[in-house]
Structure formats: C-alpha cells, structure tokens
Amino acid sequence: MGLDIIVGIKWVPNTTSVNIDPKTGTLIREGIPSVVNPHDLTAVEMALRLKDKYGGTVTAISMAPPSAISGLEHVIGMGVDRGILASDRAFAGADTLATSYVLAKVIEKIEKYDLVIMGHETIDSSTAHIGAQVASWLKLPYIYYATDIEYEENKESIKVKRILENAYEIYRIKLPAVVSIAMHTFEPRRIKVSNKLKAKLENVIEIWTSKDLNLDINCAGLRGSPTVVSAIDFVPKVPRKNLIFQEKDPKKAAKWLIEKLLEEGLIDP
Amino acid sequence: MSSGRLCSEWEEINPDEYRGIWVYMQVDDGVINEASLQLLGQARKIADELETYAGAIFVGYKLKNLAKEPIYYGADKVFMVDDKRLEKYAPNLYGDVIYKLALKYKPESILIGGTMRGRELAPYIANNLRTGITADLTMIEVNKETRDIILIRPPFGAWMLAHIKTRDRKPVMGSVRPNVFPTPKRDETRKGEIIEEHIDELIDPNMELLEYIPIKKKEEIPIEKADIIVSGGKGLGTKDGFTILQELADLLGGVIAGSRKAVDAGWIPHEKQVGQTGKTVKPRVYIAVGISGAAQHVFGIREAKRVVAINIDPEAPIFENADYGIVGDYKEIVPALIEEIKKLKRSKKKS
Ligand SMILES: Cc1cc2nc3c(=O)[nH]c(=O)nc-3n(C[C@H](O)[C@H](O)[C@H](O)COP(=O)(O)OP(=O)(O)OC[C@H]3O[C@@H](n4cnc5c(N)ncnc54)[C@H](O)[C@@H]3O)c2cc1C
Ligand SMILES: Nc1ncnc2c1ncn2[C@@H]1O[C@H](COP(=O)(O)O)[C@@H](O)[C@H]1O
Numbered sequence: 001m002g003l004d005i006i007v008g009i010k011w012v013p014n015t016t017s018v019n020i021d022p023k024t025g026t027l028i029r030e031g032i033p034s035v036v037n038p039h040d041l042t043a044v045e046m047a048l049r050l051k052d053k054y055g056g057t058v059t060a061i062s063m064a065p066p067s068a069i070s071g072l073e074h075v076i077g078m079g080v081d082r083g084i085l086a087s088d089r090a091f092a093g094a095d096t097l098a099t100s101y102v103l104a105k106v107i108e109k110i111e112k113y114d115l116v117i118m119g120h121e122t123i124d125s126s127t128a129h130i131g132a133q134v135a136s137w138l139k140l141p142y143i144y145y146a147t148d149i150e151y152e153e154n155k156e157s158i159k160v161k162r163i164l165e166n167a168y169e170i171y172r173i174k175l176p177a178v179v180s181i182a183m184h185t186f187e188p189r190r191i192k193v194s195n196k197l198k199a200k201l202e203n204v205i206e207i208w209t210s211k212d213l214n215l216d217i218n219c220a221g222l223r224g225s226p227t228v229v230s231a232i233d234f235v236p237k238v239p240r241k242n243l244i245f246q247e248k249d250p251k252k253a254a255k256w257l258i259e260k261l262l263e264e265g266l267i268d269p
Numbered sequence: 270m271s272s273g274r275l276c277s278e279w280e281e282i283n284p285d286e287y288r289g290i291w292v293y294m295q296v297d298d299g300v301i302n303e304a305s306l307q308l309l310g311q312a313r314k315i316a317d318e319l320e321t322y323a324g325a326i327f328v329g330y331k332l333k334n335l336a337k338e339p340i341y342y343g344a345d346k347v348f349m350v351d352d353k354r355l356e357k358y359a360p361n362l363y364g365d366v367i368y369k370l371a372l373k374y375k376p377e378s379i380l381i382g383g384t385m386r387g388r389e390l391a392p393y394i395a396n397n398l399r400t401g402i403t404a405d406l407t408m409i410e411v412n413k414e415t416r417d418i419i420l421i422r423p424p425f426g427a428w429m430l431a432h433i434k435t436r437d438r439k440p441v442m443g444s445v446r447p448n449v450f451p452t453p454k455r456d457e458t459r460k461g462e463i464i465e466e467h468i469d470e471l472i473d474p475n476m477e478l479l480e481y482i483p484i485k486k487k488e489e490i491p492i493e494k495a496d497i498i499v500s501g502g503k504g505l506g507t508k509d510g511f512t513i514l515q516e517l518a519d520l521l522g523g524v525i526a527g528s529r530k531a532v533d534a535g536w537i538p539h540e541k542q543v544g545q546t547g548k549t550v551k552p553r554v555y556i557a558v559g560i561s562g563a564a565q566h567v568f569g570i571r572e573a574k575r576v577v578a579i580n581i582d583p584e585a586p587i588f589e590n591a592d593y594g595i596v597g598d599y600k601e602i603v604p605a606l607i608e609e610i611k612k613l614k615r616s617k618k619k620s
Contacts, residue, residue, distance in 0.1 A: 096392065097401060101278070125424070126546050127404035129392040132360065136396035141361050141476040144389040159479070164385045165540060168482040171359075174475035184532075184539065219276035226401030230419060230434035238571050241592040244583075253595045254605035257577065258613065260593055266553050266575055267497065267521055269613045 002056025003151055005047045006107055006116045008134070009040040009060050009075055011068035012124040036071045039119035041188035043181045044075045046149065047117050048189065054151045057081045059110060063091055063102045069205060076199040077191030083205040084110070090210050093222030096125075100133030101224055105215045106208060107138060114175045115158065120145070120183040131180040142178035143171055147185050275437060279399045284416075287439040289346070290316045291324040291376040293367060294339060295386055301335060303452060304382025306342050308445055310453035311409055312380060313343035315418065318411045322346055324376060328366045330356040340461035342453050347463045348374070352471075358386075359474035364393035369468055371398055376440045378418050383444040391444040400438040407449045407549075423545050428564050448493045448549050490524050492541050497523025498552045498573075500543055502566075503530035504559020504580065504599065511536055513603050514558060520610045526550065528560045544569035558599045562587025579603070 014035040036044075047058045060075045062068050063086040072083030086106050094102070107116060116135075121128035128144070135142035148161040152172070160171050163182055173179075199205070210217055218224060243260075245253045261267045275281075290312040295302040305325075312323040325339030327349040339347050350366050371379065371394070381391040383405050395402035408421035408430070417434055418441040424431040435441045492498060499518040501511055511525060518525045527537035529544060543550055545565040555573035559580065560566060567590045570576055578591035579602050588594045595602050 095401060097396060097399070100396065128388050129402060129404060132389060132392035133396040135361065136393050141474055143360065143476070145385060166484050168484065169478060170480040172477050172479055184535070216277045218274050219278050224276045226435050226438040227403060227433050228436060229431045231432040232429050235423070235428050235430055235568070240576060240590055242589065243592065244588060244594040244596065248597065250597060250601040250605040253597065253602060254609040257593055257595060257606065258609045261554060264575065269520065269610050269617065
C-alpha cells in the first residue's frame with residue numbers, strides 16, 4: 001500500500017561567494033552557514049505530495065559529515081518520516097562516482113522502497129550526476145527533469161511528465177525507479193515544529209558508517225574517486241572599457257549610450 | 270594519489286589499449302544537435318594532438334542518412350547502432366548501448382554535449398564503465414606526454430576554474446557546455462569510415478516513452494544565439510519589470526534574459542538564465558539591468574562583445590565588467606532608451 005520513497009538531500013554552503021583553497025583545491029567551508037540544497041527541497045516536496053496522495057513513507061538520505069543532521073532535521077520538519085546519514089571518514093573526498101556508490105549501498109540496505117527521488121542538481125557542485133549514477137549502480141530505470149509523477153498502483157509503475165529544452169515527454173516507468181525533479185517545480189512546504197519535536201522524541205535519524213553498510217571501502221571516498229582536482233586557476237578577467245556616464249539625467253544618459261552603440265555599429269535601429 | 274588497492278567494482282583495465290576521442294551524436298527529430306557538432310571540432314583537435322582518431326557515435330533508429338555528417342565536421346570514424354528497438358529514447362537503454370560500444374572499442378575519451386538529454390545520459394554511461402566524469406566542462410587541455418586529458422569546469426566562485434584529471438580509469442568522460450566551442454566548418458570532401466554495429470542483447474529499460482509533446486514557442490531566438498540581449502535581475506523588483514525590457518529588446522531586434530535571482534523569483538524561465546549555472550551567451554551587446562554582476566553571472570557573458578550596465582548602485586560590481594555604464598533607476602533609464610531609439614527610427618523613416 002502506498003509508495004515507499006527515498007529522497008537524496010545534500011547539506012550545502014549557502015553562499016554565492018564560496019571559495020576554494022587554492023592549495024588543496026577543496027572547498028573552504030569554515031564560517032559558511034549551510035542549508036539543504038534548495039533543489040532537494042523541491043524533491044522532498046514532490047515526495048511528500050505523493051505520500052499525501054497515495055500513502056506510504058518518505059525517507060531522506062544523505063552522505064555527509066555529521067553536521068548534515070541539521071539538514072535531515074529540516075526535511076523531517078517538513079514531514080519526512082525518517083532520516084539516514086551515511087557518515088564516515090572513509091567517505092571523505094568523494095567524487096560523484098564514489099558518492100553515488102555509498103548512496104546506492106544505503107538504498108540497498110533500506111531494501112523496501114519503490115521510488116528514489118533526487119533534486120535537479122546541487123548548488124555547490126551542479127553536476128546533476130548522482131541520480132543517473134545511483135540508477136546505474138542499482139540497475140534501475142531513471143529519468144531527469146520530472147514535473148509530475150502519477151502512481152499506477154495496479155501496474156506497479158509510475159507515469160512521469162518531464163520537461164526538456166523544447167518538449168515535454170511522458171514516460172511509463174516500472175518501479176522501483178530513480179526520478180530527479182526539475183528545479184522550481186514546486187514551492188517547498190514550511191516546517192512544522194510539531195514534526196520536528198516528534199522526530200526528536202522518536203529518534204528517527206540514524207547514522208550509518210561503513211561498518212553498517214555492505215561496501216568496499218576502496219570504492220568510497222577519495223580512493224573510490226577516479227577524478228581529482230589537479231589544479232585551480234583563475235579565470236582571466238575580460239578587459240572592458242569601463243566608461244560610466246556621469247550625469248544624473250536619464251535622457252542624456254540614453255542619448256550617450258545609443259550614440260556609443262551606433263558609433264561602434266553595434267545596433268541598427 | 271594511487272592507493273595501490275583499487276575499488277573491487279572497477280574491472281581491471283590497461284589504459285594503453287584505450288585510443289580514440291568519441292563524441293555522442295544527439296539526434297532530435299532527425300537533426301543532429303548543434304552541441305554534438307561543436308564537440309566534433311574539439312575531438313578533432315584532441316585526436317590530432319594525441320595522434321589518434323576522432324569518432325562519432327549514433328544510437329537510435331533511421332539514422333543512416335545522417336551517417337556521413339560527423340565526417341564532414343571532423344570525425345574519422347562513425348559508429349552507428351541503428352535499430353528498430355532503439356526507436357524510442359530511454360536514458361538507460363541508450364546509455365547501455367554506448368557503454369557496450371565503449372567496452373568493445375575502448376575509446377580514450379567520450380564527450381557528450383551538455384544538453385538536458387546529454388546531462389542525463391552521460392553520468393549513467395560513465396558509471397556503468399566505472400570511470401570518472403566531469404560535468405558541464407568549458408575547456409579541455411591535453412598533455413601529449415602523459416596522455417592526460419584534463420577537463421576544466423568553473424566551480425564555486427566562477428573566477429576559479431577546476432582542472433579535473435581522471436586517474437586510473439578510462440575513458441575520460443565529460444559533458445560539455447553547449448556554445449562554448451564553435452561549430453566546425455562543414456566540409457563534404459572529408460573522408461572517413463562508417464562502422465555499423467549490431468548489439469544482440471539490449472537491456473530491458475523497464476520504461477517507455479508514451480508521448481512526446483513539442484513545446485510550441487513563439488518563434489523566438491534562443492538567448493545563446495541572440496545578437497542583442499536585454500537582461501534583467503533582482504533589481505527589477507517585480508516580474509512586470511521584464512515587460513519594459515521586452516519592449517527595449519523588441520526595438521533593438523533582441524531578446525530578454527535574466528540572472529539567477531530573476532529566475533528564482535519566477536520572473537523569467539530557467540532556459541533564459543545567463544551564467545555559470547545558466548547559459549553562456551555571445552551577443553554583440555549585452556545590456557544588464559538591475560543585475561549586481563556576481564562572478565557566476567559575469568561568467569556567462571565573457572564572450573559578449575560589449576556589456577552595458579544599468580544599475581542604481583554605483584558600487585555594483587557589474588560596472589567593473591561593463592563597457593558602458595549608467596548609474597540610475599532602470600525605471601527612468603530604460604524608458605529614456607526606448608524613447609531615444611524610437612526617435613531614431615522616426616528620423617530614419619523620414620529621411
Ligand atoms: C554555484 C552558483 C552558481 C550560480 N550561477 C548563477 C548563474 O548562472 N547566473 C546568475 O545570474 N547567478 C548565478 N548565481 C547567483 C549569483 O551569485 C548571484 O546571486 C545572482 O547573479 C544575483 O542576481 P542579481 O544580480 O539579479 O541580484 P542582486 O545581486 O540582488 O542584484 C540586484 C541589483 O539590482 C540593483 N537595483 C536595485 N534596484 C534597482 C533599480 N530600480 N534600478 C536599477 N538597478 C537596481 C541593485 O543595486 C543590485 O546591484 C550562482 C551562485 C552560485 C553559488
Ligand atoms: N551527498 C549526497 N547525499 C544525498 N544525496 C545527494 C548527495 N549529493 C547529491 N545528492 C542528490 O543528487 C542530486 C544531484 O546532485 P549533484 O549530482 O551533486 O548535482 C541532488 O539534488 C541530491 O538529490
């Protein structure tokens with residue numbers, strides 16, 4: 001009865017000016033407040049809507065250092081039933097292949113699930129890799145950019161509408177499956193304090209280490225990551241004229257600009 | 270950093286057996302996607318540097334009439350899997366075919382245009398091959414001695430580029446941002462080889478495309494192809510701000526676009542977002558209105574010939590990245606610009 005859904009969420013630095021340590025090539029996280037990746041909140045919202053409609057459960061999973069518990073608490077506040085944090089020193093330094101490996105192992109251990117939902121991409125790495133990679137590890141069908149999911153209980157499948165650059169597509173997909181949600185599809189619901197309290201009382205967040213998971217440590221973290229950042233360099237600034245009109249008169253400013261653009265043959269009204 | 274012990278999920282490979290630079294040919298409605306053609310130029314360049322071949326791969330049905338096209342754009346070999354069973358796209362099905370081709374032919378690198386379909390497909394193939402993949406790369410560097418293919422992408426901050434190296438595994442895979450590389454010249458005199466492949470056992474994708482519904486948009490130039498772009502940011506204050514930007518764009522024969530904050534606010538669709546997580550644009554003139562000029566935004570307008578900034582804050586970083594700047598409220602400046610252009614048009618008509 002209903003759908004047992006797993007949602008992948010990531011706890012990401014909330015800033016537009018995150019920097020990279022030029023020596024190590026890693027993210028400087030100190031002093032930067034984190035949030036749940038906004039596109040994952042969209043994914044959580046989709047999961048909760050499906051639960052509202054068809055019944056079932058929603059479990060949020062994340063691979064991250066222990067601080068990401070706050071992220072799981074946030075989505076539990078939204079109505080997620082259970083949170084699992086895969087956290088282990090051996091998972092550190094993972095690229096997307098190694099991250100998706102651990103997440104796939106977490107999903108395998110959960111065992112009873114119908115649907116895995118992911119966000120469009122994360123705002124700190126923007127790879128949009130994890131959904132497809134998890135599907136590959138688990139040999140599941142998958143689709144990206146979903147805007148609507150309909151459960152066809154009798155067929156053990158879902159109907160998914162998704163958006164591309166210049167088309168919509170509708171797929172029928174056998175469950176279990178992995179679906180990532182197009183960004184901005186929904187406004188995520190607000191947190192309810194009562195949900196959070198319940199979560200605290202019932203200990204719905206678990207931390208799983210490599211010992212809890214049936215995995216090869218050599219496939220996780222830095223060791224399981226074929227890609228490494230071999231260098232960082234600065235994007236050279238594009239030289240610009242930097243001419244600023246100095247008077248505070250919109251009419252004159254407009255005239256000045258149009259003249260400049262005409263002079264250079266850039267516009268042809 | 271090689272640790273000696275490799276992941277048990279990685280089948281052992283001999284990197285020296287891997288040769289050839291592949292590009293996946295995305296075909297939409299019987300037409301090769303521009304992003305795929307753009308990559309053929311890069312594949313040609315890398316292949317020449319590494320003294321190997323450039324390959325193109327087709328997966329689908331009724332594609333034979335397209336077979337020679339990649340050769341005209343720079344490929345030496347075309348691998349084609351043309352099969353009725355592949356009439357309908359499914360990412361795992363197509364991904365599995367490319368995976369199997371790669372197992373057989375062992376390419377050194379596979380590049381995939383970073384369209385929405387491409388971004389969906391590429392990581393699945395890479396993962397099946399248990400190799401690394403770089404997303405949305407914007408530059409490629411090759412080291413002839415070590416045969417390293419370094420894929421470069423803008424990470425956090427956008428002023429820094431991350432050089433990504435793939436160790437221990439092959440092929441080196443990446444999805445490539447559309448429109449950062451030029452489409453090579455089509456040359457029908459080029460020669461190459463077409464290899465038709467048949468794959469006996471296809472996976473059951475467990476999914477089926479039921480409907481394909483093209484979005485009928487008004488005939489509009491996509492922002493990545495526009496010559497003139499009037500772009501709006503959070504500073505517009507409301508969605509209505511774009512109405513007046515549209516008017517200016519129409520007068521100049523251009524299109525509107527926006528910053529991420531404008532997209533996040535729902536004022537303009539994501540496909541019109543300029544910047545690191547949006548699109549790279551190359552207009553003659555880019556007019557940034559109420560846009561602060563964050564590094565991630567400016568990254569997308571590096572190729573613009575001239576940048577104009579209209580911003581109320583004289584300290585806004587956009588001015589450092591602009592050729593022409595006007596400090597002021599856009600609600601006054603933009604109507605003045607519209608008036609000025611209308612005046613010009615009128616005088617032109619008279620003469
Ligand atoms: C990983 C990552 C990727 C990102 N990718 C992108 C991307 O692809 N594209 C992108 O755009 N951003 C991107 N961003 C976000 C980026 O850092 C900025 O937050 C965003 O560009 C700011 O948008 P804005 O300039 O519209 O808004 P703001 O920074 O809020 O600026 C609004 C500007 O409007 C001006 N203004 C206010 N009122 C008026 C008025 N009446 N008239 C004129 N001017 C006025 C203000 O002075 C201000 O400068 C990314 C961030 C991260 C972390
Ligand atoms: N460390 C992680 N833990 C759980 N889910 C993740 C993690 N990283 C990414 N995801 C999920 O995968 C999606 C795509 O992420 P990315 O490939 O990093 O852009 C995100 O929106 C999340 O739903």
